[in-house]
Amino acid sequence: MSCGELRRHAAHGMCGRCWQRHPDRPFVRGETLAAALTEPPGWLGDFVAYLAARHCPARACRMIATLARLLEDEHPNHPQSVLERSRRPGRSMGSLARALEAFFTEHGLAMATDQDQRLAAxxxxxRIDATPGPMRVAVAAFAESMLHNRDRARRAGTRPRSDRTIESALTIVRDLAHFLEAQRGKQDWALVDVTDIEAFLAELPNTRARRLTVLGQFFRFARNRRVVLVDPTHGMSAKRHRGFRGRTLTITQQRDLFRRWSADPAAHPHEALFGLLAILHGVSSRELRLLQVDHIDTSDRSIRLGTRPHPVPLDPVGVPSVLRTADQIGSDWKG
Structure with missing residues (x-):
């Protein structure tokens, strides 16, 4: 383990750099800490081994040094007390607290902290503070109601809302409040009507179902609390038209393509076939991908498309391109 450095560590025959990386360093630091304590806790040795197995020597020694300051103060060294004192304020409770929590809970020495609950709170x-002031009280009451319902669901053994679900609901209500204030000039929940809700849902149509569900829950709560007199979401539906809603070509463009596919000999047969099937028979991309040569009946001049229950009669304009494509594919297969 020696690197040849002339300056040696007095006790271990190594230079300082080699000793910093030595795997026995955390155990030596733990033994030094145990010797300095009047009553070292029984779990100290196992915890040092726990740190040494999961962290580099330098990081493990830094955590042991932080633990030493906790064990040497005037507070009791009970595992639960040490765990609570090791937590840092803020979003992260610190690496030492996380290691102590995992070790103590694994060995049944202490209960887990409420760090996740604190972060969720x-x-x-x-989200509540980000809501415009005049509407904030109702949103805070709605959050308390959801937490109360979650506690009831836990006691009843049903499926309670997760923190993420509650936060998502508060986000939607907050966004509605900002929308009402900025674009509708309203700062009171009692002034909201159906047109406001529809305008808000129209901004993100793909999330209409989720947003309408949350807003329905909020306004039912608000109506029960006499915040609003009428629920503006009552009778609204989250269902949308399931047909095609994408971009389409203009009539002039469709006519130009139809002439190309039906009369232009320069158009490739595959292009003409797919184009005419799409423009005349509404064939989807999936049906085109699944199309096979034996699906084309040249004698009957029909074609079987996807899961359609009956063969589709071909339009006279599309028959030549279909026959040319079938003959070309058949000759390629034979060749």
């Missing part, structure tokens, strides 16, 4: 409060 901070996220909820952040």
């Amino acid at each position: 901070g996220r909820r409060q952040k």
Whole structure:
């Protein structure tokens, strides 16, 4: 383990750099700490081994040094007390607290902390504080109601809302409040009507179902609390038209393509076939991908498309391109 450095560590025959990386260093630091304590806790040795197995020697020694300051103060060294004192304020409770929590809970020495609950409470409060002032009280009451319902669900053994679900609901209500204030000039929940809700949902149509569900829950709560007299979401539906809603070609462009596919000999047969099937028979991309040569009946001049129950009669304009494509594919297969 020696690197040849002339300056040696007095006790271990190594230079300082080699000793910093030596795997026995955390155990030596733990033994030094145990010797300095009047009553070292029984779990100290196992915890040092736990740190040494999961961290580099330098990091493990830094955590042991921090633990030493906790064990040498005037507070009791009970595992639960040490765990609570090791937590840092803020979003992260610190690497030492996380290691102590994992070790103590694994060995049944202490209960887990409420760090996740604290962080979730901070996220909820952040969303409430971001709501415009006149509407904030109702949103805070709605958050408390959701937490109360979650506790009831836990006691009843049903499926309670997760922190993420509650935070998502508060985000939607907060966004609605900002929308009402900025674009509708309203700062009171009692002034909201159906047109406001529809305009808000129209901004993100892909999330209409989720947003409408949350807003329905909020306004039912608000109506029960006499915040609003009428639920503006009552009778609204989250269902949308399931047909094609993408971009389409203009009539002039469709006519130009139809002439190309039906009369231009320069058009490739495959292009003409797919184009005419799409423009005349509404064939989807999936049906085109699954199309096979034996699906084309040249004698009957029909074609079987996807899961359609009956063969589709071909339009007279599309028959030549279909026959040319079938003959070309068949000759290529034979060749």
